[in-house]
Amino acid sequence: MPVIERPPLPPGPFLVLGLARSGVAAARALTDRGQRVVATDARTVSDEVRAALLAMGAEVRDGEAGADLLDDIATVVKSPGVPREAPLVATALIQGVEVIGELELGWRLLENEFIALTGSNGKTTTVELIGHIHRTAGLPVTVAGNVGTALTSLPGTLDPDAVVVCEASSFQLEDTFAFAPDAAVLLNLAEDHLDRHGTFENYRAAKLAVFAHQPPGALAVVPAGLALDDAGGAATRITFGDGAGPDLAHRDGTLYWRGERLLAAAEIRLRGPHNRENAMAAAGVCLARGLDPAAVREALRTFTGVAHRLEEIATVGGVAFVNDSKATNVASAEVAIRSFERGVHLIAGGSEKGSDFAPLAEPVKARCEGVYLIGETAPRLHAALTSTGVPIDDAQNLERAFAHAVAAAGPGDVVLLSPACASYDQYRSYEERGEHFRDLVAQLT
Missing domain, CATH: 3.40.50.720 (NAD(P)-binding Rossmann-like Domain)
Structure with a gap:
């Protein structure tokens, strides 16, 4: 394009x-x-x-x-x-x-086709999946932005034919003024970063800036169930979601692209219904841009995910240990808990972002055997989860929470680090928190 x-x-x-x-x-x-x-x-x-x-x-x-x-x-x-x-x-x-912002500066300096992706949850997994689809198709691609590589480090280093796939956060998008990606993807919208944006409306507006300046001929990939008539821009809409209506549709356990069967949902390598949606968004933007459906299918079957995102570290004594340290908001932790049928020993808590923890109560009640709280949000999390009847352990720090979870878990159970909070009260980043969890698991083997 x-x-x-x-x-x-x-x-x-x-x-x-x-x-x-x-x-x-x-x-x-x-x-x-x-x-x-x-x-x-x-x-x-x-x-x-x-x-x-x-x-x-x-x-x-x-x-x-x-x-x-x-x-x-x-x-x-x-x-x-x-x-x-x-x-x-x-x-x-x-x-x-x-x-x-640095995002706008980097975009202006690049001449490559540009895909920008934003959302409250699943951004890193999905941009890496889009990159994996391109590599599977034999096409040059670079993944950058909030995922790790600064966009402004790329000018002068890329193959002219390389596609740039950029993870864009609300913090980056609020500082854009002419930014107009060739294709823009919104995965989802859920309450997050209210400590920075003040209101959900401000946060939503920052996210929708990804579409605001797109001209005719560009692509805007959006969830079918999300009312975005006021998103702005003039791009062609591509939708994904359940039912018969979306361009990339899931129904009866199968994914369809504009009515043609793509693959069975069970063939997607990533765990959980939220990752099915991530896969649908990635497939939608790639297919709309003309990539080979066979390459898209193969990539969805082979992509195993990224570090700190529902990362299955090991199974020890029949207990699975899963690192989801990237779950820095409530919605992300909720889908992580729902990825397991039962027997979840949840480690949660961290630095304060002003989030409402009430939505965690239902999945915790349905799926968890115990909750182990850490960090400065522990008192609010405890209050939000008391009504579930699930045992709550105010463990204070990850090492103690991990030890208590290991002691309580039995074969078939899952020890899940999915904090629902940022990490800055006790760690420099969610990566450092996740690496600490990895180290604790390694000590068991």
Whole structure:
């Protein structure tokens, strides 16, 4: 399909705000193009990051937050972790300085066909599955964005025919203004990140920005059951879901593409009905773009998933250990629990995001034998789950929760780490939390 033309870069000089992975990549992309860059972060950066920034010609002013950082600056490039309410961002907007995100900057610098995917749950699994489908079809592809590889690190490194598959978070999308992917996918929408966005309406609006500027000829892949008439943009709608109506439909245990049988749902390698929906979204965007149905079928049969997403670590003494540390919100943990029929020993809890934990009560009551709570949200989780009658253990930390779950579990049971919360109270990332769980399992074998 033809690639949507990108607008030019905004004017420089640039202030790059936030010097984690995406901020450093954005600074490099700009200095490589001869732009003057001032790089700043509220915290002092490491010696390694400082040396890299200085070597590329950026002016490093870490640990500063004053308005004088904006002197002579025409555009601020904001890392996704920096909220728009941050004082320096607010001052820039008042002064008429353009503020864009690293996602928009990277998209403008690339000339490749571009697929953007967002949603509350399943993003990483699904972008990796789309990449797997392309590789199975023998097509060049690069997976980037919120999944790990900063988008602005890609310009100048790709095969011109490579497709970029980009995971886009609400934090990234809220800083887009012309962003118009050739194909955009929305997996689902559930309450998340209210600590950042304030209301579900604001969060929803950030997600739907993925469609807002798509022109005719682009593709917008959406769940059939989600009312998105106001999503914006002019792209062709492709739907996925249950019943006879969607383009990619599931009915009677079989997936169909526009009425033609694709494969039996049981052939999909990934566990759980939520992963069936992820697979349908991935297949839908690939088939709508003309990929070979045989390659799509083969990829759905062979894709085993990614780390920290319902990752089956081991079975020890008949007990399965499953790492779902990426379940950083309630909806994600709910579908994880429902992926098992019974005998679940759930480890949950973490840092506070203002979520409502009440929706966990029904699946916990139906599927769990015990719940082991960790982190700062443990008291609220305990209150939300007390009515289930399932034993609740306020274990405080993962090591103690794991030990108690192992002691209680028997053959045929599952010890499931699916926290329903972010990790920042006790870990630097959900990956670190998941690796700790892996290490604890390894000690049993």
